[in-house]
Amino acid sequence: MNWIHKTEQSSVESHGLKHDEFDSIVKGLGREPNLTELGIFSAMWNEHCSYKSSKFWLKKLPTTGARVVQGPGENAGVIDIDDGDVAVFKMESHNHPSYIEPYQGAATGVGGILRDIFTMGARPVANLNALRFGEPSHPKTKHLLAGVVEGIGGYGNCIGIPTVGGEVNFHPSYNGNILVNAMTVGIAKKDKIFYSAAAGIGNPVVYVGSKTGRDGIHGASMASAEFDDDTENKKPTVQVGDPFTEKLLLEACLELMKEQAIIAIQDMGAAGLTSSSIEMASKGNVGLEIDLTKVPMRASNMTAYELMLSESQERMLMVLEPGKEDMARTIFKKWDLEFEVIGKVTDTKNLVLNMHGKEEACIPINILVEDAPEYQRDYTVREPTKEYQIDEGVLKSETIIDDLVKMISHPNLCSRRWIWEQYDHMVMADTLVRPGSDAAVVRVHGTNKAIAISTDCSPTYCKHNSFEGGKHAVVETWRNLVASGALPIAITDCMNFGNPEKPEIMGEFVECIRGMTEACSALDYPVVSGNVSLYNETNGEGIYPTPAIGGVGLIKDISKTKTIAFKQKDTLVYTIGETNGHLGNSQFLSIILDKELGSTPIIDLNNELKNGKFVLELISQNLALSVHDIGEGGLLVAAAEMSLSSGIGIFINCERKNHAYLFGEDQGRYIIEIDKKNEALLNKLSNDHSVVLECIGHTIDENIEIKDIGKISIMDLKTNHENWFQNFTK
């Protein structure tokens, strides 16, 4: 064997390992590693796989609750949705690959998260995503946007899982480092969930799916480093997806899962065969012995090093009950997939790799997992940005309608139709609420209940007050679920940040986690799965802190599902929650005054909980015709969105008709539409619940009109709202 000596600095450094990390490898092994072993350590100890900078802080998040069946630590989180059914979900980043090669990067991001879900025995029923691009005028933005959207669609459309929702925004902090976060939700039976802990000494270890090629080698290490001007050379580290093969793998796995045959199963995602085998052995506290000669190969003369580090897609590793190999093989052969027994479970607690009768690696599992580096990095917390006093003189009420038009046609607030029409969002025939409402709603097949799903984050809120921004990301998804008529249950998080070795970045991370923790605890809305993506920097410029949250809720009776679209004319429109007119750090300042200034709005979590429960109460009593939460852009933008999605207008005659009232982003608010005959009852209920309620107007024909200020036809507004993406991507 060729041992790697510490003096071979280039080899150690090119594997992204620090010298003290190399020293602990040598100490653990009692010798120096060979190249294959060094590659394995590098794959396991990079930031992406080891969570070495984030683990300490992630442990602080609330992860338990009455409906939590499985929290973080498995392939995905699992929550109870009654009747023996569970929802299985997770969000994951594919940022670095998508910047290098947008189509394949985004496509394999979808493929990877789908595998995480069906590995656990769930049939995926919904895909969502959270996307951030640089400013539209940046020369790369158009190409990246078009490629990412096509890649997400290309994969999801082909495999036949609907892409039902998501979010996208544009900001210069993503010019050199876009974010592509993909989320999948699946449905399973509570007593048929599959886990990854290997067990049963001597049991067969089986490889299924696609063959292994040389693609994606070092993908996880690439994702754990910053970018520079040489990014183009990293293209070979991006994997290539094949959604057709994944569809076959999905059906074959679910077919085998109906039998009593699988003891443990793990998909081969980041760091491929390395992380899947080590994960299974570590969770089961056993060893694995693998004969690499048996691994199905796409290329000839592949080495142990290449086989262990390849990130070829659409592959799974399983431990089967002994004697079930032939039955399982028949299923995989029916679906034209590879099936090979490549090793066995051992009691040595070592990962042993053989090839052509020669031992290529022998590493104690505990060194790889328990001895993995964990850092408590230094952090400094930046003072939140202070409130900014707007010169009221520049805000003239006669510009309000024009400002509305500008805001609603801005890339950050305009219609995303151009994106979602490229995604098949209706396949599987259970999509009850399509993209464009507060949350997507997907029926649990064959039942009268549904799950509601929403992804959200406001990076500018997080940048200027990471604590409140972290709270907000969680609360915004909660509000979206509530507005759809769902009982919010749990979240998945996708933590996208810059270089954690910089104390200021680490401070953003710590504060976002602190805010999320507070919100999750107050709302009984725990974290059940997640992913961390650090080193989102190019040439030393970090992205804005972006803790993207995916929330999932339960609608017990689909007839109580709500959308944002006004339902009829001559109904009353109310706001729930207090409007003070907080313009700091708002879309109004950013779009109309071109200023990113002022303080992030503060969320009162008790108020949030009270108002949300009140909305759910109105929905359960069939009082709310339509519901929309008031988010970025404020009250007027929210009201306009309700008109735009229905064609029914609104006459606004609230008391305060100024910019702060109409565009302020105070938290904890909703707009509801109710029948006139229910007005007295609504007012009584709001008194009982001590909720602030204000009638802002009533629905009318085709205009959005503000009393004494002006009006615009919905048709005109729609043209502005719908055209931005179309024109930009021409």
Added chain:
Amino acid sequence: MKSHVIVFPGSNCDRDVAVAIENISGSAPEMVWHKNTSIAESDLIVVPGGFSYGDYLRCGAIASTSPVINEVIKKAKAGVPVIGICNGFQILIETSLLDGALIRNNSLSFICKDIYIKPENTSSIFTKNNVVAKMPIAHNEGNYFASKDTIKKIKDHDQIAFRYCDANGVVSEESNPNGSLDNIAGILNDKKNVLGLMPHPERAVELNLGSDDGKHIFEGVLK
């Protein structure tokens, strides 16, 4: 009432159409795996949507040479009603049971949205409910094209089943989602027992999903 749904590797609307058929007719169809070489006596065979064999080579091309397809062709020629939806339409064109070609959408991108279609021929069992129907499309290659001679032939034989239109049934360029020649959304064979269409009637069989107009297309056969 006996119906069959063909399942290719990569089919992904097979379950949706099976659920729709069961809801409308009361009996579940038999699912037929692509390696089968025979289909029992049938009142309706559906070739569903999806990405058969990954749509590699050309949409529907590989499926048109699959083991089961000879039996579909045989049954179709014997007069059994056959519907090809989306990828199924592409497959039926590749088998030459239907005329013309389906090329890339003129937008050069995948399109998923609700559209309206209206029957052009009201003599077939699929189109006799002469109503404008709302249902979704979801495809990348649904732009119907044919040579002048072929178009003349299918018009002379009254083989245009559906054309894209607006909610009021007006056929116009604005209501054409993908560039299809003459707004053609679906066509028939000359015996009128084989229908191919790009829109998905199986996704429009209950109001919870946005429309139940898709039922009309199945009801003529299933009831």
